[in-house]
Amino acid sequence: MIIVKLIGGLGNQMFQVAFARALSLETKEEIFLDISVYKKYKIRNFSLSNLRVDKEVQLIDKSKLSNFQKIYLKTTQKTYHIFQKVIGLIPNNYKTLELIYNFLSKFGLHYNFGRTFFNVQYKVKNINCLYGYFQSENYFLKHQEQIRRDFIVNQSVGNREGRLLHQIKNCNAVAISMRLGEDYTNSKLLNVCNEDYYYKAIDYIDKSIKDAVYFIFSDRIDFAKSKFNFKHNVYFIDGFKDYESLRLMYSCKHFIIANSSFSWWGSYLSSNSKKIVVAPSKWYNDDIEKSHIYLDSMILIDV
Numbered sequence: 001m002i003i004v005k006l007i008g009g010l011g012n013q014m015f016q017v018a019f020a021r022a023l024s025l026e027t028k029e030e031i032f033l034d035i036s037v038y039k040k041y042k043i044r045n046f047s048l049s050n051l052r053v054d055k056e057v058q059l060i061d062k063s064k065l066s067n068f069q070k071i072y073l074k075t076t077q078k079t080y081h082i083f084q085k086v087i088g089l090i091p092n093n094y095k096t097l098e099l100i101y102n103f104l105s106k107f108g109l110h111y112n113f114g115r116t117f118f119n120v121q122y123k124v125k126n127i128n129c130l131y132g133y134f135q136s137e138n139y140f141l142k143h144q145e146q147i148r149r150d151f152i153v154n155q156s157v158g159n160r161e162g163r164l165l166h167q168i169k170n171c172n173a174v175a176i177s178m179r180l181g182e183d184y185t186n187s188k189l190l191n192v193c194n195e196d197y198y199y200k201a202i203d204y205i206d207k208s209i210k211d212a213v214y215f216i217f218s219d220r221i222d223f224a225k226s227k228f229n230f231k232h233n234v235y236f237i238d239g240f241k242d243y244e245s246l247r248l249m250y251s252c253k254h255f256i257i258a259n260s261s262f263s264w265w266g267s268y269l270s271s272n273s274k275k276i277v278v279a280p281s282k283w284y285n286d287d288i289e290k291s292h293i294y295l296d297s298m299i300l301i302d303v
Helices: 010-027 052-056 067-087 094-105 141-150 159-169 195-208 221-227 242-250 261-268
Strands: 002-005 031-034 057-059 109-111 128-131 172-178 212-218 234-237 254-256 277-280 299-301
Touching (some): 002 010, 002 067, 010 052, 010 141, 010 242, 052 141, 067 128, 159 172, 159 234, 159 242, 195 254, 195 277, 195 299
Parallel strands (some): 002 128, 031 057, 172 212, 254 277
């Protein structure tokens, strides 16, 4: 069995389960999701059930686990947090992290501590436990087409969303993702995409795409309206659930993404073979080298 300890918003949930899905396809093991964190974690909701991949996973019922499995799960979760704290005290050295990952994965413990990709040894274990975000296509590259099919929204389209989808599909739609919530703007680590980034990105799109129409996605649409002075034809996407926004986003033809997993997936799931994806040159303010979350096809704008 493969157990995923889910955390974060929809974009992070997708990265975690994408790796679990690839692991499942290789080992033929079933995927179980531990969503217990969402009882207390009120910033984001568990939303993966709104995607097709919901048919490939099941929620773990701890009451049906053996005493050994219960103890094992509790121990591996505590071990993960201990390793997190220890690694935080040592230099962020790739080789060191790789050695730790390779050692633990031999026991079915897939601990992702940082922003890097490590080669995965696909071995059948009694239990594979996944903790962390696994924010790299490399974790599921071999099965990317299956992942794209799995992560399409499976919910029906409402009238308001349907009208927007019709508009998006009948123009040169460009999705612009803006993280403007206080958890982002107050963060010294995350606050990467400033106004200059978006203006430069729009200029790049204007030079590359004829008659571009911009659709703004943000966790604070009101702030986006007051903060930016757009000289273009702009539509603000507001009042939709996260999975509806995801579907609207991946229906666009081109993308200006923020350093967010949600907008990464919005661009990744687009079926436009000629799509342009513009991204900030840093995913975190303390990036020493390019994060493994980037794709070679992305156009990077200096920030």
